[in-house]
Amino acid sequence: MTGTALRICPLCEATCGLTLTVDDGAVTAARGDRADVFSAGYLCPKGAGFPELDNDPDRLTAPLVRRDGELVETTWAGAFAVVADRLGAVLREHGGPSVAVYFGNPSAHSIAGALYVPLLVKALGTRQVYSASTLDQMPKHVSVGHLFGNPIAFPVPDLDRTDHLVIIGANPLVSNGSVTTAADFGGKLKALRKRGGTLTVIDPARTRTAELADRHLAPRPGTDAALLMAVVHVLFDEQLATPEPAGLVAGVDQVRALAADFAPEAVAAHCGVAAEEIRALARDIAAAPSAAVYGRLGTSTVEFGTLASWLVDVINILTGNLDRPGGVMFPQSPVSSAPRPHRPGRGFRTGRWHSRVSGHPEALSELPAIALAEEIETPGDGQVRALITVAGNPVLSAPDGDRLSRALDGVGFMLSVDPYLNETTRHADVILPPPPPSRTAHFDVALNNLAVRNTARYSPPALPLPDGRPGEVEIVARLALILYGMAPDGDPGLVDDQVIATTLGRETADPDSPVAGRDAAELTAMLTPGPGYERRLDMMLRLGPYGDAFGARPDGLTLDRLRANPHGIDLGPLRPRLTEVLRTPSGKVELAPEPFAADVGRLLDSLQRREADFVLIGRRHLRSNNSWMHNLPALAGGTNRCTLQIHPADAAALGLTGSAVIKGPGGEVEAPVEMFDGLRRGVVSLPHGWGHDVLGTRLAVAAVRPGVNVNRLNDGAVLDPLSGTAVLNGIPVDISPAG
Numbered sequence: 001m002t003g004t005a006l007r008i009c010p011l012c013e014a015t016c017g018l019t020l021t022v023d024d025g026a027v028t029a030a031r032g033d034r035a036d037v038f039s040a041g042y043l044c045p046k047g048a049g050f051p052e053l054d055n056d057p058d059r060l061t062a063p064l065v066r067r068d069g070e071l072v073e074t075t076w077a078g079a080f081a082v083v084a085d086r087l088g089a090v091l092r093e094h095g096g097p098s099v100a101v102y103f104g105n106p107s108a109h110s111i112a113g114a115l116y117v118p119l120l121v122k123a124l125g126t127r128q129v130y131s132a133s134t135l136d137q138m139p140k141h142v143s144v145g146h147l148f149g150n151p152i153a154f155p156v157p158d159l160d161r162t163d164h165l166v167i168i169g170a171n172p173l174v175s176n177g178s179v180t181t182a183a184d185f186g187g188k189l190k191a192l193r194k195r196g197g198t199l200t201v202i203d204p205a206r207t208r209t210a211e212l213a214d215r216h217l218a219p220r221p222g223t224d225a226a227l228l229m230a231v232v233h234v235l236f237d238e239q240l241a242t243p244e245p246a247g248l249v250a251g252v253d254q255v256r257a258l259a260a261d262f263a264p265e266a267v268a269a270h271c272g273v274a275a276e277e278i279r280a281l282a283r284d285i286a287a288a289p290s291a292a293v294y295g296r297l298g299t300s301t302v303e304f305g306t307l308a309s310w311l312v313d314v315i316n317i318l319t320g321n322l323d324r325p326g327g328v329m330f331p332q333s334p335v336s337s338a339p340r341p342h343r344p345g346r347g348f349r350t351g352r353w354h355s356r357v358s359g360h361p362e363a364l365s366e367l368p369a370i371a372l373a374e375e376i377e378t379p380g381d382g383q384v385r386a387l388i389t390v391a392g393n394p395v396l397s398a399p400d401g402d403r404l405s406r407a408l409d410g411v412g413f414m415l416s417v418d419p420y421l422n423e424t425t426r427h428a429d430v431i432l433p434p435p436p437p438s439r440t441a442h443f444d445v446a447l448n449n450l451a452v453r454n455t456a457r458y459s460p461p462a463l464p465l466p467d468g469r470p471g472e473v474e475i476v477a478r479l480a481l482i483l484y485g486m487a488p489d490g491d492p493g494l495v496d497d498q499v500i501a502t503t504l505g506r507e508t509a510d511p512d513s514p515v516a517g518r519d520a521a522e523l524t525a526m527l528t529p530g531p532g533y534e535r536r537l538d539m540m541l542r543l544g545p546y547g548d549a550f551g552a553r554p555d556g557l558t559l560d561r562l563r564a565n566p567h568g569i570d571l572g573p574l575r576p577r578l579t580e581v582l583r584t585p586s587g588k589v590e591l592a593p594e595p596f597a598a599d600v601g602r603l604l605d606s607l608q609r610r611e612a613d614f615v616l617i618g619r620r621h622l623r624s625n626n627s628w629m630h631n632l633p634a635l636a637g638g639t640n641r642c643t644l645q646i647h648p649a650d651a652a653a654l655g656l657t658g659s660a661v662i663k664g665p666g667g668e669v670e671a672p673v674e675m676f677d678g679l680r681r682g683v684v685s686l687p688h689g690w691g692h693d694v695l696g697t698r699l700a701v702a703a704v705r706p707g708v709n710v711n712r713l714n715d716g717a718v719l720d721p722l723s724g725t726a727v728l729n730g731i732p733v734d735i736s737p738a739g
Contacts, residue, residue, distance in 0.1 A: 169298020
């Protein structure tokens with residue numbers, strides 16, 4: 001039987017709507033859903049590859065348990081029994097704080113990752129929490145945390161209405177946007193140009209996005225914070241600063257003083273950008289009817305990543321472009337809290353605890369990913385004795401993965417929730433594979449907080465689960481039961497019952513809640529029948545800003561209403577709501593947080609630093625996002641290649657032809673050379689996520705073209721101190737001909 005089913009794509013942050021063709025119980029094709037309220041039919045090659053991902057023969061279909069040194073298939077009951085026995089032994093001897101948890105980027109794309117993985121951390125009571133965030137966007141969490149008192153209040157560019165978009169350190173024509181959820185980002189950039197707007201791109205490479213720009217500045221990698229500080233200097237120096245919203249911004253004079261030493265003439269040589277170009281950029285942003293500065297990975301995974309992330313929004317605020325149409329605005333997720341009266345909050349801080357070995361401060365309740373290996377290796381009180389990974393592959397994605405790989409061989413017990421036997425999970429004692437995405441429900445719990453338009457969409461499973469196979473939510477819920485000391489064959493619905501009871505009890509007791517004073521048991525009985533995750537989503541929607549408040553607003557959102565609108569419900573463009581997200585003790589935007597002001601001296605000192613002859617940056621490919629995508633034939637070809645891009649003049653000077661040896665602080669790799677005159681001189685580029693030449697994995701397609709792991713060049717010694725994020729861009733390297 002052939003039919004179709006709708007599904008939101010879970011493969012990147014664009015969250016495009018798909019129409020799947022289903023034939024004889026399998027997905028055979030995918031196309032864009034033209035009626036989807038968010039993506040309107042847009043589809044990239046990753047989304048078109050959904051059927052290959054769903055049917056990948058290398059996906060694990062049964063749990064694996066290590067016996068006599070080998071991973072062998074077992075039953076689900078048997079696997080959970082092993083977890084209860086062996087992880088339980090660690091908990092009894094060393095306690096929950098001895099267990100580390102690592103979760104990867106795909107966790108943000110699933111209901112299980114967003115709603116259930118945090119329950120594992122809570123059940124363990126551990127501070128040994130790691131994720132891809134400290135290899136990615138943690139500097140933005142820290143910067144908005146200090147600015148607004150709210151580490152998840154990300155202002156995103158209002159792409160559909162802005163007059164001047166400045167993109168720094170991002171290539172959204174390839175990545176589809178990141179920490180800004182926007183389907184068809186390229187189409188939105190073309191629409192900007194068509195309506196007479198301006199696009200400025202700041203990137204050391206002439207990326208596909210830069211080729212579309214009106215202006216392209218190519219600074220030296222890692223100098224973004226100095227460049228942005230010079231823009232701030234010009235705004236004050238030329239009296240162009242008009243901070244908005246008036247009356248809600250504190251610290252303007254402090255920022256003026258901090259920027260005093262960063263005149264464009266003082267930073268030009270360091271950044272490799274002419275002073276007049278920097279001044280022109282500042283003037284153009286200030287003069288535009290509306291403007292939005294958007295920074296991403298290139299401004300984040302660098303030595304001054306938090307300062308750069310902070311300065312992006314300092315410029316938006318100083319030019320009056322915060323929280324207004326055409327500037328940067330705060331999305332409103334349908335499952336966020338309903339608005340409360342504006343009042344001062346508790347604020348945000350880091351360093352509430354520190355890692356045991358190197359003393360790294362926590363940020364957003366996480367420790368730096370690069371600290372995991374030493375926390376496993378180093379004996380003593382608090383040593384990591386067990387590890388749980390969820391949809392993560394830090395052996396490839398983190399610096400010094402070889403060290404982490406060795407450390408994982410020595411951990412007492414390792415459990416992975418992952419569909420693949422990859423470079424990290426090959427060390428596990430138990431692997432619990434979630435089902436393919438077609439057999440999983442989807443709601444963007446996390447990414448709706450970053451969307452450039454407010455919508456609500458829900459995808460039920462397109463195909464049923466095979467008999468006896470648990471879904472991803474059930475897998476994680478059963479693990480939570482085990483960690484709470486219950487039998488592994490207990491009812492996983494108890495987890496949802498407890499969360500619902502706790503949430504509704506808190507809401508009914510809150511005088512500012514839309515259900516204040518009502519009976520929690522009565523509200524529980526009103527929830528939609530179905531699996532526990534649907535009941536939780538229904539509760540969150542009803543309590544949210546667009547919800548029906550459990551009948552008090554009859555036209556409001558419920559899960560049943562979303563089911564009745566399978567292409568989604570459009571909730572309108574972004575709207576001003578700064579006071580709803582502010583959580584600072586002052587009740588104002590804190591423009592000059594003390595930790596950032598203290599780090600500006602280090603930034604000023606960097607202007608005098610001698611630059612390396614060559615520095616390394618990463619890059620994105622349209623057909624790739626994470627390491628597991630290299631195992632899909634449709635995404636493994638074309639330009640998706642692991643090559644060292646270098647300017648032809650640099651290659652000629654070094655005598656490079658076929659392949660090059662690249663040496664970094666952590667080691668060396670050899671890669672084919674690809675000439676690219678769009679790179680500035682002295683910069684080379686290797687993509688991330690490759691290195692599939694490790695024994696003991698099961699990634700047949702990826703192993704044919706394994707590429708090299710760029711993180712082998714990186715010893716992880718250099719971090720952004722404000723966020724604990726690994727420096728992955730702007731790494732000094734030596735280049736020589738292979739052989």
